[in-house]
Amino acid sequence: MGVDPASSRVRVRRGARKGRYDAEAVASVLARGLVAHVAFVDREQPFCLPMLYAHVGDRLYVHGSRASRMLRRLSESAPVCVTVTVVDGLVLARSAFEHSVNYASVIALGRFATVEGEAEELLALESFTEKLLPGRWREVRKPSRAELKATTILSLALDEASVKLRTGPPDDGRSADATLPVWAGVVPIETRFGEPLPAPDLAPDVVRSASVERLLELDAQRSSS
Amino acid sequence: MGVDPASSRVRVRRGARKGRYDAEAVASVLARGLVAHVAFVDREQPFCLPMLYAHVGDRLYVHGSRASRMLRRLSESAPVCVTVTVVDGLVLARSAFEHSVNYASVIALGRFATVEGEAEELLALESFTEKLLPGRWREVRKPSRAELKATTILSLALDEASVKLRTGPPDDGRSADATLPVWAGVVPIETRFGEPLPAPDLAPDVVRSASVERLLELDAQRSSS
Numbered sequence: 408m409g410v411d412p413a414s415s416r417v418r419v420r421r422g423a424r425k426g427r428y429d430a431e432a433v434a435s436v437l438a439r440g441l442v443a444h445v446a447f448v449d450r451e452q453p454f455c456l457p458m459l460y461a462h463v464g465d466r467l468y469v470h471g472s473r474a475s476r477m478l479r480r481l482s483e484s485a486p487v488c489v490t491v492t493v494v495d496g497l498v499l500a501r502s503a504f505e506h507s508v509n510y511a512s513v514i515a516l517g518r519f520a521t522v523e524g525e526a527e528e529l530l531a532l533e534s535f536t537e538k539l540l541p542g543r544w545r546e547v548r549k550p551s552r553a554e555l556k557a558t559t560i561l562s563l564a565l566d567e568a569s570v571k572l573r574t575g576p577p578d579d580g581r582s583a584d585a586t587l588p589v590w591a592g593v594v595p596i597e598t599r600f601g602e603p604l605p606a607p608d609l610a611p612d613v614v615r616s617a618s619v620e621r622l623l624e625l626d627a628q629r630s631s632s
Numbered sequence: 633m634g635v636d637p638a639s640s641r642v643r644v645r646r647g648a649r650k651g652r653y654d655a656e657a658v659a660s661v662l663a664r665g666l667v668a669h670v671a672f673v674d675r676e677q678p679f680c681l682p683m684l685y686a687h688v689g690d691r692l693y694v695h696g697s698r699a700s701r702m703l704r705r706l707s708e709s710a711p712v713c714v715t716v717t718v719v720d721g722l723v724l725a726r727s728a729f730e731h732s733v734n735y736a737s738v739i740a741l742g743r744f745a746t747v748e749g750e751a752e753e754l755l756a757l758e759s760f761t762e763k764l765l766p767g768r769w770r771e772v773r774k775p776s777r778a779e780l781k782a783t784t785i786l787s788l789a790l791d792e793a794s795v796k797l798r799t800g801p802p803d804d805g806r807s808a809d810a811t812l813p814v815w816a817g818v819v820p821i822e823t824r825f826g827e828p829l830p831a832p833d834l835a836p837d838v839v840r841s842a843s844v845e846r847l848l849e850l851d852a853q854r855s856s857s
Contacts, residue, residue: 441719540731581833589838596824608810
């Protein structure tokens with residue numbers, strides 16, 4: 408996958424234990440995240456916008472309307488930074504200073520390339536749909552020629568990516584603060600799915616898709632474990 | 633608060649119904665988010681890194697170690713973009729093309745200023761702690777002089793900020809797809825707190841803080857409503 412631990416641009420400088428460079432760690436965070444923050448520069452001003460993404464092999468995909476100013480800018484092969492962050496818990500220490508969160512973040516640098524050709528476009532669109540909800544692609548109407556034409560799909564090679572993370576209990580256990588009578592520990596943050604809301608115009612005889620039922624089952628299992 | 637709807641740099645160009653500029657909308661998203669993505673430019677390369685933040689009046693604060701390369705760069709008054717995104721649900725349409733997420737995002741442009749003076753520094757640090765967990769500040773040891781000295785606190789005036797959002801059901805209800813026998817609707821995404829994990833070195837007679845108990849109570853109330 409070519410994640411380059413030697414790239415000084417993505418080397419994590421402070422808190423060395425927080426940095427990881429291997430492709431497996433990158434893939435694991437990208438699998439858990441849902442939204443990427445994509446940063447680019449336009450006339451010296453950085454912009455950072457949330458986008459859905461998909462991850463296939465050593466590439467990350469984003470997409471949007473062909474008419475969007477941002478997509479046009481990104482497709483000009485300007486340098487970008489794509490960041491995906493998942494937050495896992497509140498880190499509560501005895502001192503205000505040591506409060507933090509447990510998290511994992513992928514930071515990928517590079518330049519987007521425009522995906523050309525219906526085969527890779529369809530593969531990317533399938534990946535977006537499946538990332539949102541596994542099993543969904545086979546249930547829905549596939550993109551038409553006109554829809555493909557209206558969409559720009561961009562791909563980024565993940566060859567300059569790193570993972571930054573914090574895990575574990577607060578850091579003040581071996582300081583003078585350890586004896587303070589203040590509860591310290593981690594409160595896990597969990598993502599759950601709520602009761603699905605049918606579209607108001609849904610025909611009354613259409614039952615919930617298998618993909619949605621599976622999502623709720625998995626969620627209930629996680630919730631009770 | 634001075635949020636400027638006329639700023640063309642933060643005007644939302646596509647999907648006009650998705651843009652909102654008022655200070656109240658900005659404040660509401662900032663209150664719900666936990667992590668900001670901060671974008672800045674270093675030698676033409678944009679970087680986008682996750683940071684904890686606090687929001688007081690018309691200012692947004694971030695902080696970090698005085699020795700951090702990123703903090704040094706941000707304190708040089710370079711142009712930045714600070715983005716806070718909350719994701720509310722999976723939007724499941726009958727067509728792959730119309731799949732999306734419901735979300736709200738604040739995008740703020742500007743330049744950070746370094747907070748000087750112990751009073752504003754302490755106020756900002758109190759805000760960070762209280763944002764992480766309301767009620768926590770009064771329970772914990774306050775920052776020492778040495779800790780204040782080791783910390784850089786930066787503030788951004790929110791006078792060029794906008795909210796981008798998507799709400800509601802999928803958009804294909806009035807298209808030819810509406811009659812397809814595919815379930816469509818929204819699956820809400822909810823954030824919950826798990827069972828707190830005490831620090832391994834916590835003295836056995838220290839009970840959970842009131843702030844933590846309150847957090848869990850509020851969470852249980854939301855969960856059952």
